[in-house]
Amino acid sequence: MNNKIKKEKIKTIVSILELSLLALIVIGIPIYIWFFHQDFLSKFTSxxxxxxxxxxxKGKSIIIYIGVQILQIIISIIPGQVFxxxxxxxxxxxxxxxYSIIGAGLGTAISYYIAKLLGHNAVITLLGEDKIGDLVEKLNSRMAYNIVFILYLVPGIPKDVVSYAAGISKMRFKTFFPISILGRIPAMAGSLxxxxxxxxxxxxxxxxxxxxxxxLFCLGIVFRHKLSQLIDKFYSKIS
Known part of the structure; x- marks a missing residue:
């Protein structure tokens, strides 16, 4: 009995630590930048x-650009398209x-493995069941590859939590990663x-x-709910 109680306490402590670490990354870093490095953000307004x-x-511009791309995917505080x-x-x-593919690739990998490392409960608790639970379910379906590609390809569909959802889904990184990058490339290429x-x-x-x-962006915004419904229909047909 004592061992069982100890295990439950350890499990609770680990869950709290996981949630705290995820909160520090997803919420703490943006708050820190916002309050203590507004001068840094002000350089990226236009x-x-x-x-x-x-x-x-000039000597560090490549590293700066790739770094910003990574941050934009992990914490979504800097407008990636203007960059x-x-x-x-x-x-x-x-x-x-x-450079964009390198930055997007690293950001995607980091956010995926942050979610994988911290686990399902921490990610769901912080990001919300409504926001990420349904997405995780879709990424566990047989149409997961198509869904990921469409989410990244179509402008206007929110994609800030897709990497985190993939990290706690059954989707393997070696399949998620290339599909997500391929989906990002058209929008990247257009901006560049x-x-x-x-x-x-x-x-x-x-x-x-x-x-x-x-x-295309406006169409994506206007019809994002219909596109989401189409994805839902796809999912319901194959479930």
């Missing part, structure tokens, strides 16, 4: 500010795409291309791509 900052720190515009301007399309065209003063194709991107 395309001009970001471009100037990257050019000012990608700037990367297309500063690095050019192909270099920017490589706009930045690159702006740098080279190719304004007409830039405007065309920007208009198409805005239309």
């Amino acid at each position: 395309l001009e500010d970001i471009t100037a900052y990257l050019n000012l720190h 990608q515009f700037a990367a297309g301007y500063v690095f050019g399309f192909w270099q920017g795409l490589i 291309l706009i930045g690159s065209l702006y740098y080279h003063k190719h304004y007409t194709p830039m405007i065309i791509i920007a208009i198409i991107s805005v239309i």
Whole structure:
């Protein structure tokens, strides 16, 4: 009996520690940056500010950009798309795409394994059953690969917790990782291309791509519930 009580106490302590660590990462870091490094955030409020900052720190610009991409995925405090515009301007399309994939890949891997390490209960408690429980269930279905790809591909669908959901689902990292990256690439490429065209003063194709991107984003926002319902129908048919 005493052993059972001890095991329960240890389990409770471990759960509290796991939850505290996850809260520190997902909530603590953004709060710390917001209150103590507002000057840092203020440098990333516009395309001009970001471009100037990257050019000012030319020797470290690649590391800064990749680091911001990682942070954006883990804690979602910095606007990733504006940063990608700037990367297309500063690095050019192909270099920017490589750095974006590296940053997105590292951010995805870190958030996936944070969830995997801390476990189901900690992630569900902090992020909420309503927000992540249903998603985990979908990622445990036979259509998980299609669902992940659509979630990352379609603009306007919230994807900030997908990596965490995948980490506590049955989905293996070696399958989740490439699908999530492939789904991200079209939006990345569009943002980087706009930045690159702006740098080279190719304004007409830039405007065309920007208009198409805005239309797709707006459609994603307007029809995100219908798209989610389609995913639900997919899921219910194969469940």
